[in-house]
């Protein structure tokens with residue numbers, strides 16, 4: 001019989017402190033559909049697959065991606081369907097998680113990460129702030145995500161969910177149906193990191209391939225291989241060996257980070273990214289403005305440079321029309337320290353991360369000089 005218990009969070013906390021018995025509501029594995037068998041549902045409606053009072057509680061928000069991907073060919077590492085499996089399948093595939101934490105799965109979306117929208121990001125931030133940050137019984141959260149835009153979501157959550165708890169973003173490079181799929185171990189490691197108090201006060205984290213990285217800095221650096229997530233200059237925060245996380249440094253937050261409160265934000269204005277190259281025309285910039293962009297990030301060559309035609313257009317739009325244009329670099333690493341056109345320099349932020357920050361600042365109603373002030377900190 002399906003066993004569903006509704007208890008007040010306060011009652012659970014009392015039981016946790018008083019009870020020597022670990023399992024208060026064991027899973028009923030005799031059910032033919034154990035995926036829908038929950039041992040405990042909390043006041044926020046999170047259903048945990050077990051409630052073992054000696055373990056931390058972790059929420060898993062699932063969004064799709066390769067970690068939930070499926071293919072009829074178990075050697076396919078491209079061309080498969082991302083976002084095919086639901087959160088209960090991902091949790092059921094890793095029973096080892098239940099020795100680490102009590103987990104509750106929430107399906108936020110089930111898409112390839114190219115289809116993650118700013119509405120989905122905002123919903124995730126709002127829910128994380130409500131059901132994870134504001135609930136003292138939850139230790140941390142995991143977000144399963146496609147790897148292609150994972151760094152954008154991770155950066156967004158780093159800026160908008162700031163309650164000291166670990167918010168861990170995880171993906172996989174091989175679909176769940178592949179030989180040697182990396183998703184199950186990555187998920188176990190992510191839940192383990194989200195459960196540990198040593199992971200607190202470090203901002204959002206990305207856990208992939210035995211490494212722990214700062215969400216603020218990390219990027220996908222290889223289209224195919226499993227060791228793809230790197231912060232080339234800043235390095236990793238730690239590694240995971242035999243499912244034990246080892247942090248190389250004490251807790252600290254990225255130097256240039258600006259936390260942003262999105263409690264009253266309901267939408268994020270459109271920001272476009274334009275890629276710089278020889279012979280680049282400036283009509284792409286004017287087209288972005290005409291088509292409704294509220295800001296533009298330029299992936300400049302070198303330390304943010306653009307050709308002279310494009311440079312004049314940047315200067316005109318920023319200085320005469322107060323239109324925010326952030327100049328970043330297409331090189332993948334390094335700093336854009338200043339803009340000779342009067343644009344806003346991105347500091348150490350890559351174009352995708354600069355786009356997320358600019359969108360958030362525009363949503364908060366910041367003007368060009370205020371935006372310049374925030375980006376001024378990203379170069380330290």
Ligand code: SIN
Pocket residue numbers: 064065066067082111112113114145146147148149171172173
């Ligand atoms: C995606 O980003 O959704 C597909 C690719 C991946 O998850 O690795």
